[in-house]
Amino acid sequence: MMMKEAFMHYLQHEHIFPGEAPELLSYREISYNEIALPAQAPPPELQLDDLLNQAKASGTLGTYIRQLALSRDMLTYRAARFESGQISRDYWSRLLNDEVNASKEKLLRVAVLLQLSCEEAEEMLEKAGYSLSPTILRDVIVGYCLQRRIYDFAEIEETLADREVQSLFNDRKGA
Numbered sequence: 001m002m003m004k005e006a007f008m009h010y011l012q013h014e015h016i017f018p019g020e021a022p023e024l025l026s027y028r029e030i031s032y033n034e035i036a037l038p039a040q041a042p043p044p045e046l047q048l049d050d051l052l053n054q055a056k057a058s059g060t061l062g063t064y065i066r067q068l069a070l071s072r073d074m075l076t077y078r079a080a081r082f083e084s085g086q087i088s089r090d091y092w093s094r095l096l097n098d099e100v101n102a103s104k105e106k107l108l109r110v111a112v113l114l115q116l117s118c119e120e121a122e123e124m125l126e127k128a129g130y131s132l133s134p135t136i137l138r139d140v141i142v143g144y145c146l147q148r149r150i151y152d153f154a155e156i157e158e159t160l161a162d163r164e165v166q167s168l169f170n171d172r173k174g175a
Contacts, residue, residue, distance in 0.1 A: 062095060062096045062098035065124060068116060068120060072115065075096075082113060087113065108142050108168050109168050110124070111142070112142075112156065115149070117147075121142075121146055141163065141165060
Protein backbone atom coordinates (compact mmCIF):
# COMPACT_ATOMS: atom_id res chain seq x y z
CA MET A 1 0.00 0.00 0.00
CA MET A 2 1.42 3.36 -0.99
CA MET A 3 1.84 6.14 1.55
CA LYS A 4 -1.19 8.17 0.38
CA GLU A 5 -3.41 5.08 0.35
CA ALA A 6 -2.21 4.07 3.80
CA PHE A 7 -2.93 7.55 5.12
CA MET A 8 -6.42 7.56 3.59
CA HIS A 9 -7.08 4.10 5.04
CA TYR A 10 -6.03 5.37 8.46
CA LEU A 11 -8.30 8.40 8.18
CA GLN A 12 -11.29 6.29 7.15
CA HIS A 13 -10.90 3.49 9.64
CA GLU A 14 -9.84 5.49 12.65
CA HIS A 15 -12.83 7.79 12.16
CA ILE A 16 -10.82 10.93 12.51
CA PHE A 17 -13.27 12.58 10.11
CA PRO A 18 -16.47 10.58 10.63
CA GLY A 19 -18.93 10.68 7.75
CA GLU A 20 -16.66 12.57 5.40
CA ALA A 21 -15.98 10.98 2.07
CA PRO A 22 -12.29 10.09 1.67
CA GLU A 23 -12.06 11.76 -1.74
CA LEU A 24 -12.92 15.09 -0.11
CA LEU A 25 -10.08 14.76 2.38
CA SER A 26 -7.46 15.22 -0.27
CA TYR A 27 -9.08 18.43 -1.56
CA ARG A 28 -9.13 20.56 1.56
CA GLU A 29 -6.69 21.60 4.22
CA ILE A 30 -6.93 19.85 7.53
CA SER A 31 -6.47 21.96 10.63
CA TYR A 32 -4.65 20.56 13.63
CA ASN A 33 -7.74 21.02 15.82
CA GLU A 34 -9.85 18.78 13.56
CA ILE A 35 -7.74 15.71 14.16
CA ALA A 36 -8.88 13.66 17.14
CA LEU A 37 -5.80 11.60 17.85
CA PRO A 38 -6.18 8.61 20.14
CA ALA A 39 -4.56 8.98 23.56
CA GLN A 40 -0.97 7.69 23.39
CA ALA A 41 0.18 7.95 26.99
CA PRO A 42 -0.64 5.26 29.53
CA PRO A 43 -2.26 6.30 32.80
CA PRO A 44 0.11 8.34 35.02
CA GLU A 45 0.33 5.63 37.71
CA LEU A 46 1.62 3.16 35.12
CA GLN A 47 4.21 5.68 34.00
CA LEU A 48 5.45 6.11 37.55
CA ASP A 49 5.58 2.35 38.10
CA ASP A 50 7.52 1.95 34.86
CA LEU A 51 9.98 4.64 35.92
CA LEU A 52 10.42 3.06 39.34
CA ASN A 53 11.00 -0.36 37.79
CA GLN A 54 13.57 1.10 35.41
CA ALA A 55 15.35 2.78 38.31
CA LYS A 56 15.45 -0.48 40.26
CA ALA A 57 16.65 -2.44 37.23
CA SER A 58 19.47 0.00 36.53
CA GLY A 59 21.05 -0.85 39.89
CA THR A 60 22.16 1.22 42.82
CA LEU A 61 25.30 3.27 43.22
CA GLY A 62 26.80 0.63 45.52
CA THR A 63 26.04 -2.16 43.06
CA TYR A 64 27.61 -0.21 40.20
CA ILE A 65 30.76 0.63 42.20
CA ARG A 66 30.98 -3.01 43.33
CA GLN A 67 30.87 -4.16 39.68
CA LEU A 68 33.55 -1.66 38.68
CA ALA A 69 35.79 -2.57 41.63
CA LEU A 70 35.36 -6.29 40.99
CA SER A 71 36.29 -5.91 37.31
CA ARG A 72 39.52 -4.19 38.44
CA ASP A 73 40.29 -6.62 41.28
CA MET A 74 39.83 -3.77 43.78
CA LEU A 75 36.77 -4.94 45.66
CA THR A 76 38.84 -5.85 48.71
CA TYR A 77 39.96 -2.81 50.67
CA ARG A 78 43.70 -2.22 50.44
CA ALA A 79 44.79 0.43 52.90
CA ALA A 80 47.81 1.66 50.94
CA ARG A 81 45.71 2.26 47.84
CA PHE A 82 42.49 3.61 49.35
CA GLU A 83 44.10 5.82 51.97
CA SER A 84 45.78 7.81 49.19
CA GLY A 85 42.26 8.89 48.25
CA GLN A 86 41.25 9.33 51.90
CA ILE A 87 38.68 6.53 51.68
CA SER A 88 38.50 4.56 54.93
CA ARG A 89 37.68 0.86 55.19
CA ASP A 90 34.39 1.67 56.94
CA TYR A 91 33.40 4.24 54.31
CA TRP A 92 34.25 1.85 51.45
CA SER A 93 32.08 -0.84 53.02
CA ARG A 94 29.17 1.56 53.57
CA LEU A 95 29.52 2.87 50.01
CA LEU A 96 29.39 -0.62 48.49
CA ASN A 97 26.34 -1.47 50.61
CA ASP A 98 24.44 1.75 49.82
CA GLU A 99 24.57 2.83 53.46
CA VAL A 100 25.99 6.31 52.84
CA ASN A 101 25.07 9.32 50.74
CA ALA A 102 28.38 9.89 49.01
CA SER A 103 29.61 13.41 48.37
CA LYS A 104 30.62 14.33 44.85
CA GLU A 105 34.20 14.91 46.05
CA LYS A 106 34.48 11.38 47.42
CA LEU A 107 32.98 9.88 44.28
CA LEU A 108 35.50 11.77 42.17
CA ARG A 109 38.25 10.29 44.35
CA VAL A 110 36.72 6.82 43.94
CA ALA A 111 36.77 7.39 40.17
CA VAL A 112 40.50 8.11 40.36
CA LEU A 113 41.17 5.19 42.75
CA LEU A 114 39.34 2.72 40.50
CA GLN A 115 40.93 4.27 37.42
CA LEU A 116 37.57 4.76 35.74
CA SER A 117 37.04 6.03 32.25
CA CYS A 118 35.27 9.36 31.95
CA GLU A 119 32.09 7.53 30.85
CA GLU A 120 32.20 5.18 33.84
CA ALA A 121 32.74 8.12 36.19
CA GLU A 122 29.79 9.96 34.62
CA GLU A 123 27.53 6.94 35.11
CA MET A 124 28.68 6.52 38.70
CA LEU A 125 28.07 10.19 39.45
CA GLU A 126 24.67 10.05 37.76
CA LYS A 127 23.58 7.16 40.00
CA ALA A 128 24.31 9.43 42.97
CA GLY A 129 22.55 12.43 41.44
CA TYR A 130 25.68 14.28 40.33
CA SER A 131 27.44 14.93 37.04
CA LEU A 132 30.69 16.23 35.65
CA SER A 133 29.64 19.78 34.89
CA PRO A 134 31.27 21.58 31.96
CA THR A 135 30.94 24.85 33.91
CA ILE A 136 32.68 23.73 37.12
CA LEU A 137 36.44 24.01 36.67
CA ARG A 138 37.24 21.16 39.05
CA ASP A 139 34.94 18.85 37.08
CA VAL A 140 36.54 19.90 33.80
CA ILE A 141 40.03 19.19 35.17
CA VAL A 142 39.06 15.82 36.69
CA GLY A 143 37.27 14.85 33.47
CA TYR A 144 40.37 15.84 31.51
CA CYS A 145 42.55 13.67 33.77
CA LEU A 146 40.21 10.68 33.51
CA GLN A 147 40.12 10.97 29.71
CA ARG A 148 43.91 10.97 29.61
CA ARG A 149 44.19 8.20 32.21
CA ILE A 150 45.91 10.39 34.75
CA TYR A 151 45.14 8.66 38.04
CA ASP A 152 47.86 10.10 40.29
CA PHE A 153 46.29 12.20 43.05
CA ALA A 154 49.44 14.32 43.42
CA GLU A 155 49.39 15.23 39.74
CA ILE A 156 45.65 15.96 39.75
CA GLU A 157 45.91 18.05 42.92
CA GLU A 158 48.86 19.97 41.48
CA THR A 159 46.85 20.78 38.36
CA LEU A 160 43.92 21.92 40.50
CA ALA A 161 46.20 24.08 42.67
CA ASP A 162 47.96 25.60 39.63
CA ARG A 163 44.56 26.72 38.34
CA GLU A 164 43.44 27.84 41.82
CA VAL A 165 40.58 25.35 41.77
CA GLN A 166 39.08 23.56 44.81
CA SER A 167 40.86 20.37 45.84
CA LEU A 168 39.25 16.94 45.65
CA PHE A 169 39.92 16.66 49.38
CA ASN A 170 37.68 19.52 50.52
CA ASP A 171 34.65 17.47 51.53
CA ARG A 172 31.67 19.14 53.08
CA LYS A 173 30.72 15.85 54.77
CA GLY A 174 32.85 13.73 57.05
CA ALA A 175 34.16 10.25 56.28
